[in-house]
Amino acid sequence: MMNIKINATITCTVLLLAFSIGCQGSKDLDVKPVTAEPPAEEVSLQKNLPFKFGAAISAGLMKSRAAYRDVVTKEFNSITTENAMKMSFIHPSADTYNWADADFLVDFATQNGKRLHGHTLNWYKNPPAWVTSFQGDSAAWEALLKTHIQTIVSRYKGRVASWDVVNEAFEDNGTLRNSIWVQKLGEDYIARCFQYAHEADPDALLFYNDYGHEYGPTKRTAILNLVTGLKSRGIPIHGIGMQMHTRVNRPDADLAKAIETAAATGLLVHISELDIAVNPDNDKNMVWTAALASQQALKYKNIVKAYNAIPKAQQFGITTWNVSDADSWIPGQYSRPDWPLPFDANYERKPAYQGILDGVK
Numbered sequence: 001m002m003n004i005k006i007n008a009t010i011t012c013t014v015l016l017l018a019f020s021i022g023c024q025g026s027k028d029l030d031v032k033p034v035t036a037e038p039p040a041e042e043v044s045l046q047k048n049l050p051f052k053f054g055a056a057i058s059a060g061l062m063k064s065r066a067a068y069r070d071v072v073t074k075e076f077n078s079i080t081t082e083n084a085m086k087m088s089f090i091h092p093s094a095d096t097y098n099w100a101d102a103d104f105l106v107d108f109a110t111q112n113g114k115r116l117h118g119h120t121l122n123w124y125k126n127p128p129a130w131v132t133s134f135q136g137d138s139a140a141w142e143a144l145l146k147t148h149i150q151t152i153v154s155r156y157k158g159r160v161a162s163w164d165v166v167n168e169a170f171e172d173n174g175t176l177r178n179s180i181w182v183q184k185l186g187e188d189y190i191a192r193c194f195q196y197a198h199e200a201d202p203d204a205l206l207f208y209n210d211y212g213h214e215y216g217p218t219k220r221t222a223i224l225n226l227v228t229g230l231k232s233r234g235i236p237i238h239g240i241g242m243q244m245h246t247r248v249n250r251p252d253a254d255l256a257k258a259i260e261t262a263a264a265t266g267l268l269v270h271i272s273e274l275d276i277a278v279n280p281d282n283d284k285n286m287v288w289t290a291a292l293a294s295q296q297a298l299k300y301k302n303i304v305k306a307y308n309a310i311p312k313a314q315q316f317g318i319t320t321w322n323v324s325d326a327d328s329w330i331p332g333q334y335s336r337p338d339w340p341l342p343f344d345a346n347y348e349r350k351p352a353y354q355g356i357l358d359g360v361k
């Protein structure tokens, strides 16, 4: 009895709907067809892009700002630790590891099904004071490097999918930086960093990360020679991270060339720290305008388009360096107003967001 009633109700509703659609159609013939696009609130970078899209994030902001956490949860399927895994944060003295923030981010990623990309096991910049004052022979330095890398990689084995193993080893003129690591361990310490990381987690994907591929051939060639050299020696390197801290007036051809030449190595390619500055000339009084917003959107689009053109199997993904203009490192770093990211300071989508989506259309 009940079933018959329900069936009757459903049939009537369907008939009524069909009738009203029919009437509507005959009354108003130029009604626009319903598009297949999902409603705006359904769109997200992680759903609408054919490769992973991520952001570098901070544990502090995840805890203190609901809007930040919401955007991270909704938009991205890859996360990079912005600062929490840098040596000075995670290993502040010889026998102390500060796991709290890194653990928090790794747990967040694990619980929310997001890939975690660790940044960075080795960097020339800001080594902790205990390292700069460390006294020891080359064996002691080697042990320091190996212990640092393997303690961290082992802790997150199976939960951190990939690592920036060495970050920014080159000067802009293509020579190797005379970092504390080169001074104490020799130029080939880079290869050993990869070997140590691989020993600690043979499944982790290992990247060499640097900026300036798009500046021109000098630095780019030095980077590409390093990675292809490592690869041909059988050193476990799987990918190239191109930071791509770029600017609205960087020619598209330079950006595309950077992406294409990295892909030509056959390694995975990660656009690892993307942001697009609109105020590269440090105008202290600059204001955000619709014209800047659309130039920036176009630049985002063209970068995504060039990236989408490389072989699918090499697309590790694109990561922006933090989430919104309120969290970007650029204004602080260069003491200027700037708006480099796809979300505004209120965590609303900017035209750049649409630019990213348009890049794969």
Ligand code: XIL
Pocket (backbone or CB within 6 Å): 082, 083, 167, 243, 273, 329
């Ligand atoms: C930056 C962070 O965003 C800042 O918060 C921090 O004060 C300095 O480092 N290249 C890199 C990143 O590889 O680690 C840098 O991150 C930005 C440039």
